[in-house]
Amino acid sequence: MISIYWFKMSNYLAVFWPSSDARCTMAEHFHLNTPLLESVRMSRRVGTTVYLKMENSQPSGSFKIRGIGHLCRQLARQSKGVVCSSGGNAGMAAAYVARKMGLPATIVVPSSSPRMVIQRLQDEGAAVKIIGKVWDDANAEALRLAETEGLTYVPPFDHPLLWQGHATMIAEAAASLGPSVRPGAVVVSVGGGGLLCGVVQGLKDLGWTDVPIVAMETVGADCFNAAVRAGRTVTLDDITSEAKCLGAKTVCKQAFEYSQCSELTIISELVTDQQALHAVETFLDEERVLVEMACGAALAAVYTGLIRRLQDEGRLPTPLGPLLVIVCGGCSVDMEQLSDLRNKLRT
Ligand code: PLV
Numbered sequence: 001m002i003s004i005y006w007f008k009m010s011n012y013l014a015v016f017w018p019s020s021d022a023r024c025t026m027a028e029h030f031h032l033n034t035p036l037l038e039s040v041r042m043s044r045r046v047g048t049t050v051y052l053k054m055e056n057s058q059p060s061g062s063f064k065i066r067g068i069g070h071l072c073r074q075l076a077r078q079s080k081g082v083v084c085s086s087g088g089n090a091g092m093a094a095a096y097v098a099r100k101m102g103l104p105a106t107i108v109v110p111s112s113s114p115r116m117v118i119q120r121l122q123d124e125g126a127a128v129k130i131i132g133k134v135w136d137d138a139n140a141e142a143l144r145l146a147e148t149e150g151l152t153y154v155p156p157f158d159h160p161l162l163w164q165g166h167a168t169m170i171a172e173a174a175a176s177l178g179p180s181v182r183p184g185a186v187v188v189s190v191g192g193g194g195l196l197c198g199v200v201q202g203l204k205d206l207g208w209t210d211v212p213i214v215a216m217e218t219v220g221a222d223c224f225n226a227a228v229r230a231g232r233t234v235t236l237d238d239i240t241s242e243a244k245c246l247g248a249k250t251v252c253k254q255a256f257e258y259s260q261c262s263e264l265t266i267i268s269e270l271v272t273d274q275q276a277l278h279a280v281e282t283f284l285d286e287e288r289v290l291v292e293m294a295c296g297a298a299l300a301a302v303y304t305g306l307i308r309r310l311q312d313e314g315r316l317p318t319p320l321g322p323l324l325v326i327v328c329g330g331c332s333v334d335m336e337q338l339s340d341l342r343n344k345l346r347t
Pocket of ligand 1: 064086088091135189190191195244246247331
């Protein structure tokens, strides 16, 4: 009885009063080494082994913590606080990391962020500001606050330190696959392009630049696809997709430059919101894991038969080596949100 009480008490103390000791003895990094799971059902669909890099199981609910943890370690140690603009998940990562570092966090989100995300950010101890309609509006405010309040600005996708942090997921996946296996292709979602840049960086670090990347977006949150088609970065008029966490109006310059690089194969593809939602639902049914629409875009590459089509078109090799799917995760989803999306997208 006494020991249970003490356990609860010490937990409570650790959570609410991070001591100066806790600040000094922080672990090497904030992210976890996530599982690499083989999916039998998805493998059957694609005709090659599908491996899922389960970034949904990160403490902040998505891969974002890799890059943001790395960036904050480098830039925010002496800071009086951090400010991050976000569709939701970058904010969750920044709030988590700031709490662990004993720093205040301000997260600026657009009005399109679901109420539940705002609640989760507040539960992490962050101050939340709701500014504008899309991420770009929120970002302008975050930059202003960084300037006027002297806070450390944490970008959600456009910074080399973020890409370095994200690259660790590829090194981990390679370690899980073992020395004799390399992926036939990697599937990622693209919002502002930070994840894509991290994956490219990770492949480069391993000398795997010949591994093609399938870069997935939804129609209406497709700034990377628009840039690839135009041959230059393009600013979308609006974000009309429900995959709000893919909703940057302009892709970062580095992601665009990688798309033009002859050393790399990056295949940019789109799915509809309906297809992304169907992927989220199928993934929940078959793998028992709930992810948000932003992640559904990547999963839809498997569930819509896109990978097979790319093989038929000769844009991916046949036979194809193991397919590495980055399950980027996301916390902007719960059962209520899922049923709202169903109603919205099925009428
Ligand atoms: N979300 C960013 C940008 O939003 C954010 O603020 O959270 N998958 C999930 C679950 C994401 O949350 C994001 C980005 C992506 C994929 C795409 O990553 P990116 O932006 O690095 O390409 C506007």
